[in-house]
Amino acid sequence: MKQRGSRKPARSSQRASIAGECGHAPTTFAIAAMCSVFLAGCQSTMSSSLSIGGAAGQPGAGGHSVTTDDWPLRFREHKFSAFSYSTYGCRLWYRGRLQLDEPDDQLQMPSDAVGNYPDNLHASWGPIRNFPSPAKVSWRSRDGSSHRAEVDIGEIFKDQLVRHNMRREELLRNQGVPPEIILEVNDRTINVYMRATLWTKDEQISGNRLSHRRDDLIKAYSRTY
Numbered sequence: 758m759k760q761r762g763s764r765k766p767a768r769s770s771q772r773a774s775i776a777g778e779c780g781h782a783p784t785t786f787a788i789a790a791m792c793s794v795f796l797a798g799c800q801s802t803m804s805s806s807l808s809i810g811g812a813a814g815q816p817g818a819g820g821h822s823v824t825t826d827d828w829p830l831r832f833r834e835h836k837f838s839a840f841s842y843s844t845y846g847c848r849l850w851y852r853g854r855l856q857l858d859e860p861d862d863q864l865q866m867p868s869d870a871v872g873n874y875p876d877n878l879h880a881s882w883g884p885i886r887n888f889p890s891p892a893k894v895s896w897r898s899r900d901g902s903s904h905r906a907e908v909d910i911g912e913i914f915k916d917q918l919v920r921h922n923m924r925r926e927e928l929l930r931n932q933g934v935p936p937e938i939i940l941e942v943n944d945r946t947i948n949v950y951m952r953a954t955l956w957t958k959d960e961q962i963s964g965n966r967l968s969h970r971r972d973d974l975i976k977a978y979s980r981t982y
Contacts, residue, residue, distance in 0.1 A: 823919075823932040830919040830953075836883030836937045837910075839892075842868040843944040847896035851910075852889035856882075857942070864899065868943055875974060878950060880937030887917060898945045904982045906947060910938060913949055913978045920951040920975035929956040929969075939974075949978035 823830055839856040841847040846861035859865060868874045888911030895905045919936055936953035954972045962968035 825925055825928050825930050825932065828925050830921070830932065830955075831917045832887070832919050832936050832953075833917070834884040834886050834935045835914075836880040836935055837885055837940070838878075838880035838882055838937070839940045839942070840878060841865050841896065841942040842871075843899045844942055845897040845901070847894070847942050849892060849894045849940065849942070851892040851940070852885060854882075856892075856940075857894075859896075861897075868941075875941075875950070878939045878941065878974060879952065880939050884935045887911065888914070892940055894940075894942060894947065896942055898982075902945070904945070906980075906982065908940060908947060908949065908978075910940075910949070914938070914951070919953045919955075920977055921953050921955055921971070922973050922975070923955055923957070923971055927957055927959070929958055932956060946979060946981045948976055951975050951977050 823832070837851055837856070839849045839851070841849075841857055841859055842865055844859065844865050845863065847857050847859045847865070848855065849857040871877055891907040891909040891911070893905075893907055895903075897903050932955060934954040936951050939950045939952065941948040941950070952972050952974045954970055957969050957971055960966065960968045961971055
C-alpha cells in the first residue's frame, strides 16, 4: 500500500512539471505540433522498414530478391521448422538450436488426427543462410524403438532450386519470400518438405483478389528407420 501511495505524487508532479514549463495548459497549436512531429517520426520508421524489400505480403518482402529472369528459381536462404507425430521424446537440433524437445513418456498425436495434415506444416524460423550443418534427431517410434539420425538439409537441397509446381509464364517477375523447409518425424519416418510462396499473375481462387499466390507443399526427402 505504501508503494502505491508513493506513486501518485510522482504522476501529479509530472503533470505539474509539464504545465509549469509551458506556463499554462497545452494549446491546440502545441498539441498539433507535437502530433506532427510524432507522425513524422512514425512515417520515417515505417518507410525505412518497408524499404528493405517491399510491403509485407508483397513480392520482394523480406529482402530476399529473386526474379523469374533467373530461371529456374534458386534460393540463398530459408526458413525452418520441425514437427513430430507418433513419437516419444523427440529432440531435434538445427543450426545450434533445439527445435523439438518432447517428453520421453508421452506419445505425440498421430498425423492422421490432424484435420488438415500435411497442409498444416509451415516453417517460421529464419531467414537462415544456406546451409547449416546437418540436423540431429533422436527419438523413439510408436513401438518404443530408439532411433538417431542426421539429416543433411544442405545435401537434400544442394542445387538450391526452389521446389514448386508453377510454370515461369504463370508467375510475376519479382519474387521475394525465402522458401520454408520443414522436417517431420513421423513414427519411424523422417520427411523433409519445401513450401515456397510464389506470386502469380492470375488469381488462384476465382474472384478473390488476394489469391495471387501459391505455396504448394513439396516433399523433397523421405527415409524410414
